[in-house]
Amino acid sequence: MNLTRHVPGVGAAFAALLAITLPAAAHHSFAAEFDPNKSVSLKGEVTKLEWFNPHIWLYVDVKDEQGAVTRWQCEGGAPNSLTRNGWSKDSLKAGDAVVVEGYLAKDASNTCSIRSVKTADGRGVFLGAGAQESPEK
């Protein structure tokens, strides 16, 4: 499985900058679903972007070295706030190569909370739900 360690770079710095400045979602407690101590980095291909309330969901196929594909689903922020910050359902499309940084769900399914997404060319980063809500409890 192509789970990569995060490599800081220009795109990542840009992602971090946006992560600091864009609002997160308020729909549910981060701790209800995700583990702030289990970060994940997924390098794969977008299959679908759902742009609905209360959270956007990004679906990514991650291929391992043998070619086996694992399907991941990752929860992002609230579409209303993301829309007001200039993102849309067309910001990513099926087939886009992306790196998703996030936190794993507590139930050990292939589910994550998005901290940032960047495309292969460093474009198209939008904030997920969890970055500012990593809870103290």
Added chain:
Amino acid sequence: MKILAGVALLLAMSIAAAQAQKAFQPPAGPTPKTADGKVDFSGVWSRPYVPDMTKDGKDQKGFAELPFTPWGESEWKHYDASEGDYTGACLPFGLTRSVNAPEPIQIMQSATYFTFLFEVNNFFVVVPIDGRPHRKGSPGWYGDSIGRWDGDTLVIDSINFNGKTKLDTIGHPMSDQLHVVQRYTRTDLGHIAFELTVDDPKTYTKPWKNTRTFTLRPDWEMMEYSCEENNKSLWEGRIKVPKF
């Protein structure tokens, strides 16, 4: 050379992002009044997102050391959102969670009512300001609110809560004895000075407050927000409905 190009690109991206965030300036001018001489709060307002009311943030001053009663402290220590999250289950957010949300509000007013339209979950609160007392109905998620003028400040007094909600996203507790006082002061055309006092003698030994600044967003319109539309986290069992 590549390093220099990378640094230049990062700098350009940083400036662009900063400009995007700084681009909006609220309209300047004096506090507007209605035809009958009252302060006019009408408009769509952005508010700071406050997931934790003990913390400070941009346009938000929190209350760091909460004065818990033994009951309140026990509630706080034993709260585990993974055992049940009422907003994750799309139950009503309640008054303070709605006030704390990142999505905007629209305020509408007449001589006898204020209406607060919360974009989050598309909830609303109607506040009579004609001097009537609190209603004596069943306790609710949003409680019962009445308003009055204190000079040019709108004061909203809310009681009769059902005690099923939390004060904020991180889960600070409240009880059915919660009494919330909100004070809205429109300091100029573009801003509201906001103050929220939590008075809950079952949970806290004394009242405490947050102060915030709201910003007028004439360039925004309220948007639809259906919590149930795509609540996969609940459907797939990762979020549980709390047992009350």
